[in-house]
Amino acid sequence: MSTPDTLTRELAALDDALAGRSVDPDLADLAELAVAVRDERPAPDPAFARALDARVERGFARPAAARGRRRGIKWLSPPVLGMAASVLLVIVVAVSIPKGDGGDSGSSGAGAGGSIATTEPAPESEAPSAAKRAAPSSGASSDSAVSAPPSATIAPLPTDTPHPGGRRRSVERSAELVLATPAGDIDRDARQIVRETERLGGFVVSSTVASDSSAQFELRVPERKLQTALTRLSSIAKVRQRTQSAQDITGAVVSVRERLKDARTERRSLLRQLAAATTTNQTASIRARLRLVSGQIASAKRDLGRVRARAIRSTLSVTLLADRNRGGDNDGAGGWTPKDALDDAVRILEVTAGVLLVALALALPLGLVALLVWLAARQAAQRRRERALDAV
Amino acid sequence: MDAPVRRSTDVTSTLTVPLSTSRTAAGLDFESLYRGARDDVFAYVATLLGDRSAAEDVTASAFERAYRRQRTYKAARGSERAWLFGIARNAALDELRRRKRSAALTADPADVDAAPAEDAADAALRRAALRTAVAALPPRERELIALKFHAGLDNAELAAVLGVSVSNAGTLLHRAVQKLRKAIDEHA
Numbered sequence: 419m420s421t422p423d424t425l426t427r428e429l430a431a432l433d434d435a436l437a438g439r440s441v442d443p444d445l446a447d448l449a450e451l452a453v454a455v456r457d458e459r460p461a462p463d464p465a466f467a468r469a470l471d472a473r474v475e476r477g478f479a480r481p482a483a484a485r486g487r488r489r490g491i492k493w494l495s496p497p498v499l500g501m502a503a504s505v506l507l508v509i510v511v512a513v514s515i516p517k518g519d520g521g522d523s524g525s526s527g528a529g530a531g532g533s534i535a536t537t538e539p540a541p542e543s544e545a546p547s548a549a550k551r552a553a554p555s556s557g558a559s560s561d562s563a564v565s566a567p568p569s570a571t572i573a574p575l576p577t578d579t580p581h582p583g584g585r586r587r588s589v590e591r592s593a594e595l596v597l598a599t600p601a602g603d604i605d606r607d608a609r610q611i612v613r614e615t616e617r618l619g620g621f622v623v624s625s626t627v628a629s630d631s632s633a634q635f636e637l638r639v640p641e642r643k644l645q646t647a648l649t650r651l652s653s654i655a656k657v658r659q660r661t662q663s664a665q666d667i668t669g670a671v672v673s674v675r676e677r678l679k680d681a682r683t684e685r686r687s688l689l690r691q692l693a694a695a696t697t698t699n700q701t702a703s704i705r706a707r708l709r710l711v712s713g714q715i716a717s718a719k720r721d722l723g724r725v726r727a728r729a730i731r732s733t734l735s736v737t738l739l740a741d742r743n744r745g746g747d748n749d750g751a752g753g754w755t756p757k758d759a760l761d762d763a764v765r766i767l768e769v770t771a772g773v774l775l776v777a778l779a780l781a782l783p784l785g786l787v788a789l790l791v792w793l794a795a796r797q798a799a800q801r802r803r804e805r806a807l808d809a810v
Numbered sequence: 811m812d813a814p815v816r817r818s819t820d821v822t823s824t825l826t827v828p829l830s831t832s833r834t835a836a837g838l839d840f841e842s843l844y845r846g847a848r849d850d851v852f853a854y855v856a857t858l859l860g861d862r863s864a865a866e867d868v869t870a871s872a873f874e875r876a877y878r879r880q881r882t883y884k885a886a887r888g889s890e891r892a893w894l895f896g897i898a899r900n901a902a903l904d905e906l907r908r909r910k911r912s913a914a915l916t917a918d919p920a921d922v923d924a925a926p927a928e929d930a931a932d933a934a935l936r937r938a939a940l941r942t943a944v945a946a947l948p949p950r951e952r953e954l955i956a957l958k959f960h961a962g963l964d965n966a967e968l969a970a971v972l973g974v975s976v977s978n979a980g981t982l983l984h985r986a987v988q989k990l991r992k993a994i995d996e997h998a
């Protein structure tokens with residue numbers, strides 16, 4: 419076993435011998451061996467050396483087809499594949515991210531995006547689709563809601579259709595409108611909402627106006643003028659959200675009418691019995707019964723009036739919000755000012771930064787995984803190479 | 811008086827490589843590297859593989875790989891020669907894996923037909939014994955001998971090529987030399 423000193427001396431002697439320097443006499447045989455081994459080194463064949471020189475001179479040029487193939491394979495290295503997968507995933511995620519912030523598209527025109535149109539399922543047997551609403555089943559009540567982006571044309575809600583029994587169907591309609599206006603225009607727009615409602619024959623059930631922040635209205639407008647009201651109110655400020663719903667209340671109307679009809683029939687019968695009554699007791703009993711039935715008739719009439727009123731006047735909820743992204747005049751006429759442009763630019767930058775952040779959050783771990791996989795693959799390949807030495 | 815013009819002497823061949831590919835941004839001068847290492851790479855690969863024909867293919871392949879990857883060379887990771895021999899080593903090991911067969915040294919037979927004089931005969935015998943001993947070494951030791959004595963790498967370059975520390979490379983080399991001496995003694 420060589421000591422460290424011996425090892426160092428002998429290694430130095432090898433280097434000295436190879437460099438042509440003298441070595442200690444006791445290491446002369448080692449030096450001789452080193453030189454002998456060096457002198458036995460295989461030399462390349464001159465023809466091979468010339469051919470290789472020529473290839474180097476040409477820059478190891480390959481045929482065009484092979485160049486293209488090699489370039490293609492080169493690009494398919496593990497890190498490149500990993501990064502390509504990451505980028506693809508990021509693009510998919512970025513594309514799938516909803517644009518905008520729920521309908522606020524800035525001041526440059528009609529809003530893009532907005533709330534997604536949804537249709538709530540009918541609670542009973544009727545489906546909410548237009549086709550179903552056009553021919554609903556007899557006696558069933560149904561409701562439906564349509565929420566549309568501001569720029570979308572809202573499909574007409576079900577109209578009164580003839581009931582199979584010959585009567586028209588009764589439909590209760592309601593709508594919600596969310597408007598955005600510059601904070602300074604809240605009061606002005608609130609007054610305009612009231613004016614338009616009264617102009618259409620409607621009235622304000624309740625209102626709450628907080629200057630410079632928001633306003634809330636519950637309005638009743640004639641059912642036939644609901645669409646006109648929506649159109650006019652939508653022109654007052656920028657529409658953030660518009661939702662309409664319709665509920666078939668034919669069943670309720672029919673039920674109240676039947677109650678009224680039954681009560682009237684009973685009263686007529688009681689009146690006939692009263693005319694035919696011969697004893698005081700009979701007369702008193704019938705009169706008491708008549709009072710009861712009269713009360714039922716009055717109650718049924720009130721209920722019928724209420725339920726008819728639901729179909730005749732529609733409920734319209736209007737929310738007016740202060741639009742922080744709009745400070746200027748909101749006349750909806752497309753006055754796109756430099757400030758609007760700046761706001762839009764900032765907004766675009768915000769969205770872009772958000773997308774980049776999401777992309778980075780995805781790309782970093784994926785890139786890291788790809789890098790680790792690549793390093794592991796490289797190490798595995800090197801181990802396989804090393805095993806070739808052991809297998810020889 | 812004009813200064814004397816310095817000219818190259820003893821130039822037997824010139825190699826022309828396009829300037830754009832001659833030196834990379836990392837400072838690798840492929841032309842001079844090739845000129846200085848061509849025979850060393852061949853000698854190393856031939857000793858490791860024990861097959862001159864395969865060694866030629868591997869040597870050419872190694873230089874081609876180095877040429878195409880010259881931009882990946884980083885001086886901070888080691889010398890140009892160490893980088894080149896790392897590539898050559900991988901190419902040689904790939905060849906070994908591909909062949910999956912024993913790499914027996916196919917050294918040229920000793921020139922016994924020349925009826926040498928007694929001293930010359932002894933020398934030829936010693937050389938034959940040496941070749942046989944080198945060929946009989948386990949591949950890892952044979953590789954060390956080839957890198958040190960045939961390729962002319964110093965211990966630091968040896969360590970860089972094998973991916974070990976310099977002291978470890980020295981230990982491995984010393985062990986390989988001891989084995990070689992022992993093998994020669996046995997043949998003698």
